[in-house]
Amino acid sequence: MHIEFHGAAREVTGSCHLFQVGRYRFLVDCGLIQGSPEHEKLNREPLPFNAREIDAVVLTHAHLDHSGRLPLIIKAGFRGYIYAHRATASLCRVMLEDAAHLNEKEAERYNRYQAGRGKPRLEPLFDQNDVYTTERHFKPIDYHEPVEILPGVTVTLHDAGHILGSAIVELRLQEGNLSRHVVVSGDLGHVGAPILADPTVLEEADLVLMESTYGDRCHRPWDATWAELGEIIGSARAGKGNILVPAFAVGRTQELLYVFARYYRDWHLDEWHLFLDSPMAIEATALYRQYQGVYDKAAREIVANHGDPFAVPNLRLTRTAEESMRINDIRAGAIIIAGSGMCTGGRILHHLKRNLPFAQAHVLIVGFQARGTLGRALVDGAKHVHLFGEDVPVRARIHTVGGLSAHADQAGLTNWYAHFRNRPPVVLVHGEPSAMDALAQHLRTTLGARVHTPGLGQRLELARL
Ligand SMILES: [Zn+2]
Structure with a gap:
């Protein structure tokens, strides 16, 4: 054996x-x-x-x-x-x-x-x-x-x-x-x-x-993590930039939607364009809705009192590549959640290419970034990255929110x-x-x-x- x-x-x-x-x-x-x-x-x-x-x-x-x-x-x-x-x-x-x-x-x-x-x-x-x-x-x-x-x-x-x-x-x-x-x-x-x-x-x-x-x-306590997220969103709002969130389609995305619903007013999310730009994350969220039997007590209470725990009023689900490309026209005031979580592929790449050169843009890193990935390079402070065969300068602010792990x-x-x-x-x-x-x-x-x-x-x- x-x-x-x-x-x-x-x-x-x-x-x-x-x-x-x-x-x-x-x-x-x-x-x-x-x-x-x-x-x-x-x-x-x-x-x-x-x-x-x-x-x-x-x-x-x-x-x-x-x-x-x-x-x-x-x-x-x-x-x-x-x-x-x-x-x-x-x-x-x-x-x-x-x-x-x-x-x-x-x-x-x-x-x-x-x-x-x-x-x-x-x-x-x-x-x-x-x-x-x-x-x-x-x-x-x-x-x-x-x-x-x-x-x-x-x-x-x-x-x-x-x-x-x-x-x-x-x-x-x-x-x-x-x-x-x-x-x-x-x-x-x-x-x-x-x-x-x-x-x-x-x-x-x-x-x-x-x-x-x-x-x-050691992760930060949850309360500190929510406060940190709120501050980043607040400063991006004041600086008039976009926020890109490379997120695993399964797990991290649903947690983000769940906290966005919870802090919707506190974080003034009604003033943003919110995009879930990932067909897979959209499907995964539907599965999270389906298997409510495994939720914790707080999530079950939300379901009992308010219904859908992932309901964010102004969230737009973009399924097609054309809809995703159209987000590129928005220069400020968009929060874009897209995969892949470590920026190794997926739609986040074209959003990064578009936004990384701008100092008023923000990238929110909310998950583990393995060595050798683009996400890790951003976390490690790369000043230039390679995207679609082009050299892209990194002027956007990169935030690592480790507590969300x-x-x-x-x-x-x-x-x-x-x-x-x-x-x-x-x-x-x-x-x-x-x-x-x-x-x-x-x-x-x-x-x-x-x-x-x-x-x-x-x-x-x-x-x-
Ligand atoms: Zn895992």
Whole structure:
């Protein structure tokens, strides 16, 4: 019985953990590698395991860095079921179809420009048909409902409070006389975050796999974060600029709409043109409306008293590319929420190209920015960036609102782990080395935890815990 780490090992993206129990093998997550173009090319390399020998997949949540290689394993011969929370299955349909569409467009563009230059044609990483095939493998399940996915492997999902449908995966593994109780945190939510419940706490395990994205940081308190957002919007209003918000279509966008509805008067949002410029975010918001059963108490009260928690009166939903391009004519007074969250593609790029050269424009960074991404370059203070083959000067003000994170911070991660009464060994995944090592040190010194931070391809024998 063992685990092999095939992604998000001493890095943030590409989550993929392979479990072997007796003669069965299953994955927890099968995510896309994201970041710089060189890094993303790794998705085209052969998989580090034989997909035909994988019997099942369990998905923690729908974000592409956890789900985006599912079509690839199916193309490589995987024939089993993909177990995921019902909302995750719905969100994956939206996200993977969108990703396939972008892949097709990217390949088309490449082939058009490279045609005749002797370069080999580029096939899309996966296309719509691959995604339709992938969708047929999903087995939606609910929280707190144990499911025997393979002989000797029982899975229970618990709410992780990270995005809609996100799950902590509790595994009961049995191989002959050896039994192991393993808990995989997935991405853990930020306690007190709007809309969703706080991450479920569990108290027993033989081994914990935990994310460590913000293992070296502490978020600001929520009240301070709302005050900060209000101030930025206020100063942009006085300076007559636009505000661009690169946001993950799933999770961050709904949180923003939810707080915009809540602070609509306080932040004078009626004086702005508000745009949700992302067809995927529009669809994801509809799914957030559909799965109200997983909301926290405050969100349920809003639904009971006011109805739709995402109702912002002057919000315009722009679905077509033409509508999106028309926003470019607005020089001041627009708040534009668009993907992608790390500015690696999507409609935010043409808004950035248009607005970055203006000192009165503002860019609101509200999520984690992986190394090598345009979003990270902006956060790190780049004075020039490359967009659509052009050099674009950055004169806009870049604000990083860290408190809005959908991930637990160092205190949140430590507190979640501290609920395990027997202090099981913990494997840290899903973090850049600096964050991971800081958290490892913190867990060792404050709680006496035994901490592993395995590298890519490393194996952990579960008999020897
Ligand atoms: Zn995530």
